[in-house]
Amino acid sequence: MHNRIPRVSLGHFPTPIDHLPRLSRLLGGPQIYVKRDDLTGLAGGGNKTRKLEYLIADALEQGATTVLTTGAVQSNHARQTAAAAARFGLRCYLVLRSMAPEHTTGNLLLDRLLGARVRWAGDRNPFEVMQEIANEERVAGRKSYIIPYGGSNPIGASAYVDAMEEAVRQSLDAGIRFDVMVFPSSSGGTQAGMVVGARAANFQGRVLGISVDEQSEPMRQNVQELAELTRAYLGLRFELDPEDIEINDDYLGGGYAVMGAAEREAIQLVAREEGLLLDPVYTGRAMAGLIDLIRQGAFQRDQTVLFWHTGGTPALYAYAHDLLAR
Numbered sequence: 001m002h003n004r005i006p007r008v009s010l011g012h013f014p015t016p017i018d019h020l021p022r023l024s025r026l027l028g029g030p031q032i033y034v035k036r037d038d039l040t041g042l043a044g045g046g047n048k049t050r051k052l053e054y055l056i057a058d059a060l061e062q063g064a065t066t067v068l069t070t071g072a073v074q075s076n077h078a079r080q081t082a083a084a085a086a087r088f089g090l091r092c093y094l095v096l097r098s099m100a101p102e103h104t105t106g107n108l109l110l111d112r113l114l115g116a117r118v119r120w121a122g123d124r125n126p127f128e129v130m131q132e133i134a135n136e137e138r139v140a141g142r143k144s145y146i147i148p149y150g151g152s153n154p155i156g157a158s159a160y161v162d163a164m165e166e167a168v169r170q171s172l173d174a175g176i177r178f179d180v181m182v183f184p185s186s187s188g189g190t191q192a193g194m195v196v197g198a199r200a201a202n203f204q205g206r207v208l209g210i211s212v213d214e215q216s217e218p219m220r221q222n223v224q225e226l227a228e229l230t231r232a233y234l235g236l237r238f239e240l241d242p243e244d245i246e247i248n249d250d251y252l253g254g255g256y257a258v259m260g261a262a263e264r265e266a267i268q269l270v271a272r273e274e275g276l277l278l279d280p281v282y283t284g285r286a287m288a289g290l291i292d293l294i295r296q297g298a299f300q301r302d303q304t305v306l307f308w309h310t311g312g313t314p315a316l317y318a319y320a321h322d323l324l325a326r
């Protein structure tokens, strides 16, 4: 759709949409479908694959030889960036927050396998550390490209404009009308892109982000700004309605990346009813939110929900202890 923006191929698209009939029946609410962005295919997959198709293209266009990014210890964005860099022969530095954990597992294990150079930020601002590495690289004659946290800038968010258009096309082809789309929201690029895409593709339903780590007010601001920048970047000429940015922050639980009973229940329920794996940090929490909303009667039985599986399952292994707790 946006041919003028450079893009490389990293994933398999369109990702499929699956129906979850057993979960839908068990909850007695709307029909639940899943958009399988966990199946993008890049070293474990996930929503960052779409963003990286544009971000890596931009890095290459600028002549970069090294890409840098930052995230949490179990960052899916870091893992997919490492894989994307490997595919294009780029050096990759990951500046991860805090300190090296005792066990190298989950995404961190994959970061290492994929050849990324990992630096621990400790108490330092990771952006400062990335600047420092970029300077070292420059001295060594290499050009760095810094990918923002979560890949969330207008370039990365553009990928979710496409993703929304992709899903709307699939829904038209299948003759299914989605009343609401639900997904985990964090650095905001996914939601910003989807909000712009919803307008671009004339999607009539709700676009509901479940916050995984922030109160809805600062987040709404962030998503609104990013959506506006993304709209302008793509040269789209409509006006965004602030009302279209819906964020629910009722499910923050114990805070970012802390697994509680709600996430555990959601992950186990979906695994046991549908044979579908969710992740401990994002989709487990967003599904816990969706399940709670359905139990509260927030949707009609004749409605249809599209839940976006944004990936993250490699992190399951890092949460073995919490997942098996009771």
Ligand SMILES: *Cc1c(COP(=O)(O)O)cnc(C)c1O
Pocket (backbone or CB within 6 Å): 046, 047, 048, 076, 077, 150, 152, 184, 185, 186, 187, 188, 189, 190, 191, 279, 282, 283, 310, 311, 312
């Ligand atoms: C990064 C991530 C998200 C959040 O996407 P944002 O664009 O940062 O809001 C959701 N789910 C998974 C699995 C992720 O890795």
